[in-house]
Amino acid sequence: MRSPVLAxxxxxxxxxxxxxxxxxKPPVDGEPRVHPINLATALQLAHARPIDVQVAAxxxxxxxxxxxxAKYSWLPxxxxxxxxxxxxxxxxxxxxxxxxxxxNSLMGGFxxxxxxxxxxxxxxPLAARQDLKARExxxxxxxxxxxxSVAEAYFSVQQARGELTVALQxxxxxxxxxxxxxxxxxxxxxxxxxxxxxxxxARRKQAVAASRERLMTASAELARLLxxxxxxxxxxxxxxNMPVTLIDKTYTIDDLIPVALxxxxxxxxxxxxxxxxxxxxxxxxxxxxxxxxxxRSISTNPSGTLGYGVFxxxxxxxxxxxxxxxxxDIQLVxxxxxxxxxxxxxxxxxxxEHEIAILEQFRTQDRVAAEVAKxxxxxxxxxxxxxxxxxxxKDATDLVKKSMEAMTQTRRVGNIITLVVxxxxxVAAVQALGQSNSDYFAAVADYNRSQFRLxxxxxxxxxxxxxxxxxxxDP
Numbered sequence: 001m002r003s004p005v006l007a008x009x010x011x012x013x014x015x016x017x018x019x020x021x022x023x024x025k026p027p028v029d030g031e032p033r034v035h036p037i038n039l040a041t042a043l044q045l046a047h048a049r050p051i052d053v054q055v056a057a058x059x060x061x062x063x064x065x066x067x068x069x070a071k072y073s074w075l076p077x078x079x080x081x082x083x084x085x086x087x088x089x090x091x092x093x094x095x096x097x098x099x100x101x102x103x104n105s106l107m108g109g110f111x112x113x114x115x116x117x118x119x120x121x122x123x124x125p126l127a128a129r130q131d132l133k134a135r136e137x138x139x140x141x142x143x144x145x146x147x148x149s150v151a152e153a154y155f156s157v158q159q160a161r162g163e164l165t166v167a168l169q170x171x172x173x174x175x176x177x178x179x180x181x182x183x184x185x186x187x188x189x190x191x192x193x194x195x196x197x198x199x200x201x202a203r204r205k206q207a208v209a210a211s212r213e214r215l216m217t218a219s220a221e222l223a224r225l226l227x228x229x230x231x232x233x234x235x236x237x238x239x240x241n242m243p244v245t246l247i248d249k250t251y252t253i254d255d256l257i258p259v260a261l262x263x264x265x266x267x268x269x270x271x272x273x274x275x276x277x278x279x280x281x282x283x284x285x286x287x288x289x290x291x292x293x294x295x296r297s298i299s300t301n302p303s304g305t306l307g308y309g310v311f312x313x314x315x316x317x318x319x320x321x322x323x324x325x326x327x328x329d330i331q332l333v334x335x336x337x338x339x340x341x342x343x344x345x346x347x348x349x350x351x352x353e354h355e356i357a358i359l360e361q362f363r364t365q366d367r368v369a370a371e372v373a374k375x376x377x378x379x380x381x382x383x384x385x386x387x388x389x390x391x392x393x394k395d396a397t398d399l400v401k402k403s404m405e406a407m408t409q410t411r412r413v414g415n416i417i418t419l420v421v422x423x424x425x426x427v428a429a430v431q432a433l434g435q436s437n438s439d440y441f442a443a444v445a446d447y448n449r450s451q452f453r454l455x456x457x458x459x460x461x462x463x464x465x466x467x468x469x470x471x472x473x474d475p
Contacts, residue, residue: 032216035223035232039154039244042226046150047143049227056135056142063128063135070128074121076114076295083107083300085313102316107325109309111297118290123283130276137269144265144456146225151452153222154236159445160215162240166437167208173400174201174430180407181423193423200427207434241444243386246451247458248466253376256458260372261365263459270361277354284347288340291332299327371457378450385443393440396433403429 047053086104093099174197181189181197219234228234247256261267297307312322337343403426458464 033229033232034235035228036235036237038237039151042150042154042222043147045226045228046147050146050150050225051227052142053139053146056139060132060135060139063132067125067128067132070125073124074114074116076112078110078112079297079305080110081108081306083306085301103313104317104319105311105313106319107300107306107309107311109299109306109325111299111305111307112295113297113304113307114293114295116293116295117287118292119283119286123279123286127276127279127283130272130279134269134272134276137265137272141265141269144460147460148452148456150222150225152449153218153225155445155448155452156218157215157222157234158236158238158240158242158448159441160211160218161236162441162444163437164208164211164215165240166441167204167211167434170400170430170434170437171201171204171208173404173433174204176404177201177407177423177426177430180404184423189423196427197423200430204430204434240441241390243444244448244451245466246455247379247464251464253373256376256454256464257369257372259461259463260368260458263461263463264364264368264457265459266364267361267368270357270364274354274357274361277350277357281347281350281354284343284350287346288334288336288343291334294329294331294333296329296331297327298329299325303329368457372454375450375454375457379447379454382443382447382450385439386447389436389440389443393433393436396429396436399429400426400433 084104084106088102089100090098091101178194178197178201181194184193216233219232220230222228222234223230223232296304298304299308299311300306307328308326309324310322311325312319314320337346407423407426
């Protein structure tokens, strides 16, 4: 089975007209360039282009190299080369006599040298393997975090675009309101009503400017995350009021928290770090109990370079009597660092690191559970808001339309002719539409963002996906 992230992307591709990144639209004079994109494409780019994902991949590669180096630590280092030695002047023999000697020697060959600690050879690869596992798992966690950031930014763009679209229509309604109010017959409405309508028109224009600003800033943030051209305005293809349901509504908070505690990559990474610190603790405890093996080539000075080859030498400037030569030294050494007190301190250090890793695991578990509970509450609250906001938005839209029509109609009350709907009531209707506009698109965007937050809090688990998001089976 493929990754649930891929399954979700495939579903989005299925409902999208084209999952590939469309080419930016040519700019209109005075207008910014527009870059159409859909959610599926944005999520695909989130796993490839962001720098944080690339950094996490390089960190995993570095950990793999450290693991390889630890695996091969028992192999000796090989030196190949030549050595020339020249001596002129005094030298002391074994009996303590000082002699004058002029000599030189030449050797060419190779040597194998190793300083191998048994405790390092056993536990260092085990610890490095866990470090690699942790880095690989954290790479997935970074990808999940980036996907969430991209989704949140994408829905912010959608929210701002939806609010801007309706805000522009409200401005049109407000302009019409001003026109009709100013044309009312004298006595039907005082001049103050026209002033009230003009003030509301100015407020609606300010709302358009604010919505356009939010669209531009949200687009810039999404472009930054996806590393697209910052000079373009990103335009989502999906409708601004499209809700995206990822998590099955039948699951309760008690169902979701255990899922998160078993699937979140951060917890798997922390568990790997716990095991790595445990292996290093065992490494330090074993170090003084088992010897290190030292293999050194000593045919030349300094030792630890060449051990076997062809050696020639002589007095003065003469070099002769060439023959083969082999010199090796092998030792078994028990090392007690600082009379054993150093070993004890290193063991205490590793023990503290192990205990810290365990505590970090507990802290991460608490954080994961809290994130699930918080996202679950946000999903439910946003769903309730969306349920109330959608009909309110439709009613407010209808209210403005009908109020505008009724404002031109009159009725007689006794001997007085009055308007069926006064201008100030239409102004109130326009204000209600402006507020319901913000409420509605904010509720939809918050619902979508909270769905992705809950999905990320669950570690992108496929267990709780809604039936709207089918998993994809490998053929």
